[in-house]
Amino acid sequence: MSFTAQVIDSGNNIGIAAFIIPTDTPGLEIGKKEKKMGWKASDTRQIYFKDMKIPSSAMLGQPENGFKTFLKTLTSGRISIGALSVGTALGAYEKALRYSVERSAFNKPIHEFQSIGFKLADMATSIQASKLLVYHAAWLKDQGKGINKEAAMAKLFASETAMNVTSEAIQIHGGYGYVKDYDVERYFRDAKILEIGEGTSEIQRLIISREIIKDIKF
Numbered sequence: 001m002s003f004t005a006q007v008i009d010s011g012n013n014i015g016i017a018a019f020i021i022p023t024d025t026p027g028l029e030i031g032k033k034e035k036k037m038g039w040k041a042s043d044t045r046q047i048y049f050k051d052m053k054i055p056s057s058a059m060l061g062q063p064e065n066g067f068k069t070f071l072k073t074l075t076s077g078r079i080s081i082g083a084l085s086v087g088t089a090l091g092a093y094e095k096a097l098r099y100s101v102e103r104s105a106f107n108k109p110i111h112e113f114q115s116i117g118f119k120l121a122d123m124a125t126s127i128q129a130s131k132l133l134v135y136h137a138a139w140l141k142d143q144g145k146g147i148n149k150e151a152a153m154a155k156l157f158a159s160e161t162a163m164n165v166t167s168e169a170i171q172i173h174g175g176y177g178y179v180k181d182y183d184v185e186r187y188f189r190d191a192k193i194l195e196i197g198e199g200t201s202e203i204q205r206l207i208i209s210r211e212i213i214k215d216i217k218f
Contacts (some may be wrong), residue, residue, distance in 0.1 A: 001047070004125050006082075007063040017063035019054060027052025033129040038189035049059065074147060076141060077198045078155035082134040085158035087129060087195045092162075092169035093123045099173055116172060123165045130158035149211035156204035159194035164190040 001023055007014040021028065031046035042087060061069065100111035110116050137150040166188040170177030177184050195201050 003047075003205045004059075004066055004198040007066075015064040016070065017066035018060040021054055021056045021058050025052060025054065032106065037192065038186070039096070039193055044111075073150050074198060078151040078204075079134060079137045079141065079147070080199045081194055082130065082137065082151075082158040084153075085162040085191070086130050086134055088131065088187055088191050088194065089162040089165040091126050092184055092191075093167040095125055095182070095184050095187070096120065096123070096169040096172040099176075108174070116160060117124070119150060119168050119172060122167055126161040126165060130154070133157050136155075145190035145208055149215075152207040152211070155198060156201055160193075160201060162191040162194050 002018065002020045004016050004018050007017045023030070027050050029048040029050060031048065034044045034046075036044060060066070065179040097111075100116055100120060102107050103110050105113070111120060133150075137147055137154040140147050140150055166184065169184040170188055172181055173184055177180050179185070199207075
């Protein structure tokens with residue numbers, strides 16, 4: 001497993017370093033599996049360090065570079081969360097679209113009702129916009145360019161799109177959307193963490209607001 005920790009040598013703060021250690025390292029304790037509302041296929045546990053001793057060889061790079069590495073990984077991770085968000089939203093949208101074709105009311109499929117058709121139009125548009133934001137941020141990263149703003153934008157818009165789309169998918173399904181026999185309720189539960197992980201939506205807006213000010217040329 002990997003983690004970051006503050007390094008202190010002879011009372012002096014050297015910096016935050018990154019470490020990688022085996023999970024059977026003495027002193028490392030892994031807590032119980034948390035009960036979450038979503039992402040149940042992914043374990044979430046607390047970890048505890050009790051008088052754990054590790055060799056200097058477990059340190060990745062220099063201690064003064066650990067925090068920079070952490071931030072770089074976090075920024076790139078936001079693109080990944082954006083991609084996960086697109087996939088989650090797309091899955092819910094496709095379920096809702098198919099249901100709107102198969103489900104009839106008043107002798108016609110429900111997608112022909114404007115209230116449903118407009119929901120589907122908004123869902124499709126938001127998903128496409130999310131894709132382009134994620135693709136753009138990923139392309140910039142591949143070019144070795146700065147991605148603080150673009151990664152935050154992709155993560156923010158795509159994750160909030162996932163939350164909105166999964167909610168609308170339930171709405172389109174009506175009462176069935178609230179039943180676990182239909183996948184849309186799971187998509188809804190899975191979507192919430194996307195607005196939280198790798199920095200909340202509020203943090204993304206803070207990053208974006210700071211970055212756009214930097215872009216101003218006087």
